[in-house]
Every structure is written in structure tokens, then in C-alpha cells.
Amino acid sequence: MLTEIERRELEDAVKHYPEKRGAAIDALLTVQRHRGWISDESLLDIARFLEITAEDLDSIATFYNLVFRKPVGRHVAFVCDSISCWIKGCEQVQEQIKNLYDIDLGQTTSDGRLTVLPIACLGHCERAPAMMIDQDVYGQVTPEKMEIIMEKYK
Amino acid sequence: MNNERPLTQHLHPNGRPRLLREYVSTGGYGSLQKLAAGMVPKDVQRLVGEAGLRGRGGGGFPTGTKWSFVPMGPDASKPKYIVANGDEMEPGTFKDRILMEGDPHGLVEGMIMAGYALDAEVGYIFLRGEYHLSAQRLNQAIAEAYAEGYLGKSLPGTTFRFDLHLHSSAGRYICGEETALLNALEGKRAVPRAKPPFPQTVGLWGQPTIVQNVETLYNIPHIINHGVEWYHRLSRTKDGGTKIYGISGRVTNPGWWELPLGTTAREILDRHAGGMADGIGFRGLLPGGISTSFMIEEHLDLPLDFSSFPPDVGRLGTGTMIILDDQTCPVGFVLNLEKFFARESCGWCTPCREGLPWVAKLLTAFEEGRATRDDLSLLDMHTKWLAPGHTFCGLAPGAMAPLQSALKYFREDFERHIMIGGCPWSKKSAQQRVLV
Ligand SMILES: Cc1cc2nc3c(=O)[nH]c(=O)nc-3n(C[C@H](O)[C@H](O)[C@H](O)COP(=O)(O)O)c2cc1C
Ligand code: SF4
Numbered sequence A: 001m002l003t004e005i006e007r008r009e010l011e012d013a014v015k016h017y018p019e020k021r022g023a024a025i026d027a028l029l030t031v032q033r034h035r036g037w038i039s040d041e042s043l044l045d046i047a048r049f050l051e052i053t054a055e056d057l058d059s060i061a062t063f064y065n066l067v068f069r070k071p072v073g074r075h076v077a078f079v080c081d082s083i084s085c086w087i088k089g090c091e092q093v094q095e096q097i098k099n100l101y102d103i104d105l106g107q108t109t110s111d112g113r114l115t116v117l118p119i120a121c122l123g124h125c126e127r128a129p130a131m132m133i134d135q136d137v138y139g140q141v142t143p144e145k146m147e148i149i150m151e152k153y154k
Numbered sequence B: 001m002n003n004e005r006p007l008t009q010h011l012h013p014n015g016r017p018r019l020l021r022e023y024v025s026t027g028g029y030g031s032l033q034k035l036a037a038g039m040v041p042k043d044v045q046r047l048v049g050e051a052g053l054r055g056r057g058g059g060g061f062p063t064g065t066k067w068s069f070v071p072m073g074p075d076a077s078k079p080k081y082i083v084a085n086g087d088e089m090e091p092g093t094f095k096d097r098i099l100m101e102g103d104p105h106g107l108v109e110g111m112i113m114a115g116y117a118l119d120a121e122v123g124y125i126f127l128r129g130e131y132h133l134s135a136q137r138l139n140q141a142i143a144e145a146y147a148e149g150y151l152g153k154s155l156p157g158t159t160f161r162f163d164l165h166l167h168s169s170a171g172r173y174i175c176g177e178e179t180a181l182l183n184a185l186e187g188k189r190a191v192p193r194a195k196p197p198f199p200q201t202v203g204l205w206g207q208p209t210i211v212q213n214v215e216t217l218y219n220i221p222h223i224i225n226h227g228v229e230w231y232h233r234l235s236r237t238k239d240g241g242t243k244i245y246g247i248s249g250r251v252t253n254p255g256w257w258e259l260p261l262g263t264t265a266r267e268i269l270d271r272h273a274g275g276m277a278d279g280i281g282f283r284g285l286l287p288g289g290i291s292t293s294f295m296i297e298e299h300l301d302l303p304l305d306f307s308s309f310p311p312d313v314g315r316l317g318t319g320t321m322i323i324l325d326d327q328t329c330p331v332g333f334v335l336n337l338e339k340f341f342a343r344e345s346c347g348w349c350t351p352c353r354e355g356l357p358w359v360a361k362l363l364t365a366f367e368e369g370r371a372t373r374d375d376l377s378l379l380d381m382h383t384k385w386l387a388p389g390h391t392f393c394g395l396a397p398g399a400m401a402p403l404q405s406a407l408k409y410f411r412e413d414f415e416r417h418i419m420i421g422g423c424p425w426s427k428k429s430a431q432q433r434v435l436v
């Protein structure tokens, strides 16, 4: 069941579109903000609200890399692996995460603190290599800087 | 020559956004006053057409021509929509972000005026999900514009009223392709649509729709305020206006600069970016995102615009260049691009879904020293199999532009991988990447 707050937010989102399903992405991202990820149960809740089938909604949910259909950690680090960051050493950034937290791309630490995912160009190529943690973007990331940055995300 | 930089001259160097009061104090929302003075939609359309404004999303299509396909008059189907394409996921590209973060009201004003010109009363800003700062600032600008009556109320001297919504997306490069974008906005899986019909007549929810890049829309109020002649004087070539150019890679000062359209790559690289970084040599560049073809030394004096490129040099794309230097393996560089395209393929049509992973696999074989002469011909063949016309949308042909040109200009490097059974840069480049 959608919570009262979720329902209110979804009702607001729907107002922007002539058809309810137009708000599918807004709805998925809203519920994900409250619940961390989109479980089968969440999917059903949203589909019912949008008056579409869960299968239909899942074909949208699974298409987008920022919609999580599996649980993620309390924080998600997105490491840009596109060309400008590759030139400037994004592979070293990935290595450093592995050294510090013993996880590969796509994995979550055992204490549930952090998930690391690759991401396409973050649009900060002039400050490559770039990464985004939750909603914060960092540029010119070095292995040393990484350790300091991560202190903020416990 | 006109030395103004209308899109960025008022931006704060520290990145602070300009909110309503500040925006208005430098002439913001001035174009709306022209309506009270009797400017009708046809006038706006004519100005934009004569200004020679060409789309800044990568294709360079003349905006006025695109608008001319939208049905006008009392019999035209309503509502009509105007959509700002703020998906900006083309690797190497960060120009729309600079505008939206620094001057969010400029996009609101551009959309109001585009809406007025086409009698389209509803607008959406389609924003990539990762641009959280842009989202926050645009939301604030939209709220301010509603409070001030620029949105949601009849514009001065007219009965036209415009409503504007922000749609934050959730990733996937293909959403920037305009028909996939329309499916995404409708809450459908974001695969492209067949064309024709074109969105100008059958777009969002079946209604006439114009999709325009963010930077394109920022130009419109300035054309209306200052006129066609002024706009042409901003540029060095026959395409009007300025362009936000950018550079990333191993140069002294990576960054962005608003410059006259038609500025050369050499000027931007040497004068603005301070040349290559110490001890690093130039080998080539992609002029505007990764769906463009390599340019090499001999092309550096070409005007970077939408009409001066000889066909065999390709196209400008987004104008944000990526530099290939001599410490970086061209094969590894292209492999990174093709992995991106393979991952971002929407999977709708077979040549792209199957072909791009195959290309990535072939290039991996080069890097790992397993490639043969046959693999080189297979790469050549893919540039034909995935050429324009063989796939459902422009993603796969875009992916072939850097590959085909790399095979042309850096062929010895591919051959060297076969000959020595590995990547000549491998150790060196790993060390360099830590250093620079
Ligand atoms: C795969 C693909 C991705 C695209 N991504 C973008 C994008 O992120 N932003 C954009 O403005 N145009 C993008 N385009 C181009 C759009 O389809 C469309 O041509 C453009 O938004 C039109 O705006 P303009 O005429 O103002 O340039 C993309 C095209 C393709 C084929
Ligand atoms: S070319 Fe690629 S991205 Fe475009 S429709 Fe075909 S599979 Fe999808």
C-alpha cells in the first residue's frame, strides 16, 4: 500500500500529464526515494495507482538505470566510465573503491553502507574523472581524495 | 563583428544561479514586452528563420524550417507541445548543464517564446535524472515565473497563456533521441518511434510537438530582443549566433567558452584551453560528443559550424570536443566509446543490438592481443552494416562515426596491435593516467 505521503506526491505528479501513466517515472522515483528501491510489492502499488499492469510498469522500471529493482546500500556511488573520465583515470577510481570497500561495480558492502555502480558521462567532463554520490557530484577525483569524500557518507 | 556573449555573459563565475530579480535586471523576460507591442507568432517564426538559428542538439537542423511543419491557425489540432531536450548524455558534453545551472530563467523564457511562436500552450523540460542541481534551480525558476505571471497567465497584450512542467528522467542515453524522448514522457518504454509521422505533426499524445535542444531555446529571446542582423554579427559564418564550445581531455585548461559560431578548433585548443598539457602531444579530436568523426591536425583550421564541414570530415555535433592525445591508445579510446554505445543501445532493432556488442568484442580482442587481419575487416564491415538507413534510429550510425574515422586515420595503430599481439600503450598509458 502507498503511504499517505507517497499518495499525495503521486497525485501531484499526475497533474503534470494528460494521462496518469505519464507520471510513471516520477512515481517510480518518488517511491524509490521513500523506500530505497522498487520491490515487486512497490511495483504493484504504483501500477495500481497509475491504472496500468505491473508487467507494463516493469517494462519501464527495468529500462532505466536509475530505477533500482534490487536493494541498494544507504549510499550509491556512481563512477563515470565514459571517455573523458577514462582518459583521466576512472579505472584508478574504480580500483580504489575496490581497495577501500572490497566491492566490485554492481555490488554492495556487507554492512549496507555503499553500492557502487558505473554511470555514463555525468556532464562534468571538464573536471574528469567525475563521480556522483547520491545526488552530489565530485570532479577531479583522485584515489586520495576519494577517501576524504567518502567520510561524508556513513 | 559583435563581441557579445548573450548566453553566458551574465553568469556568475562561481556557479551561483541567477534568480528572477537578477535575470530581469539584465533584460530578462524582455522578449515578452515585444508581444504587447504587437509581435504576432508569425513574426517570431520569421525572425528565428531569418536569424539562421540551427539546432544545438547535435544535428544542426534549421530551427525555422522545423517550425514551418507545425500546423498553425484555428483548425490546427490542440493542444500543441514544446519540449526542451535536456537529456544531455552525449559523452564529453556539458554545455546545457552550464546554462541550466547558471541561468534557469533563460530556458523558461525561451520556451515561452517558442510556445508563443507555435501557439503551443504546454511545455515540458525533459531533464536527465543525474542533473539534480539543474532540477532544483529550474523548479525554483518555474515557481518564480508562475508567481510573476509569466507562466499560467495571459501574456501582455495577448490571450496566449503557457504552462511549463519539469520532467526529471531516470537515465539511458537513448531518451535524448527525440521520439524515444516522447515515449519516455508518455510513461512508455523509451524506444524510438517510426518516422514519419514526424513529431511536428504527430508527437506527444498524438499532438503536434516540437523538441528542441536546451541551448537552441536559450538563443530565442535574444533573437527576438536584438533582431536578425545583430544575431548574424555574433557569428563568423552564415549560421547565426554564438556556440558554447568545450574541451575535455589532456589539455592545459579543460573548460567551456561561448564563442562566435565558426571559431576554429585550433583557436579554442591553443588560445582558450592553453594548448595540450605539458609533455603531451595532439593526435586528434572528436568535435562534439562521441557520435562525431575524428578530426586530425589538417582539419584544425576549419570553422566549427553547421555548414563548413566537408562531408568526409563529418559534422560538428554538440561542439564540446574530446581530445585524443599521444599517450592514449586510439583503439582503447574507441573501445571505450563502443562499450558505451553497446550498453546504451535500446535493443529495439537487431543490427544495433547485436552489432555494437560485436564491435566492442572485436576491439577488446585488439587490446588483448588476440586480433587478426579478419577482425580488422570485420570492423570495416560493421561501419557499413550499421550505417545510416540500416538501423531504426541514429544511435548506431552515430557509434560508427568515430570507429570509421579511427580506422581511417589511425589504421597503423590497429595494425600494430595485431603485429605485436597487444596494446603498445598498455603499461605506459596506465602509468600516465595516474600522473596526469
Ligand atoms: C541517440 C541519440 C541521442 C540524442 N541525445 C540528445 C540529447 O541528449 N540532447 C539533445 O538536445 N539532442 C539529442 N539528440 C538529438 C535529438 O534527437 C533532436 O534532434 C534534438 O533534440 C533536436 O533539437 P535541436 O534541433 O534544437 O538540435 C539525440 C539523438 C540521438 C539519435
Ligand atoms: S539503432 Fe539502437 S538505439 Fe536505435 S532503435 Fe535500433 S537498437 Fe534502439
Ligand code: FES
Pocket: A080, A081, A082, A083, A084, A085, A086, A120, A121, A122, A123, A124, A125, A128, A129, A130, B091, B092, B093
Ligand atoms: S565523461 Fe565523465 S563526466 Fe563526462
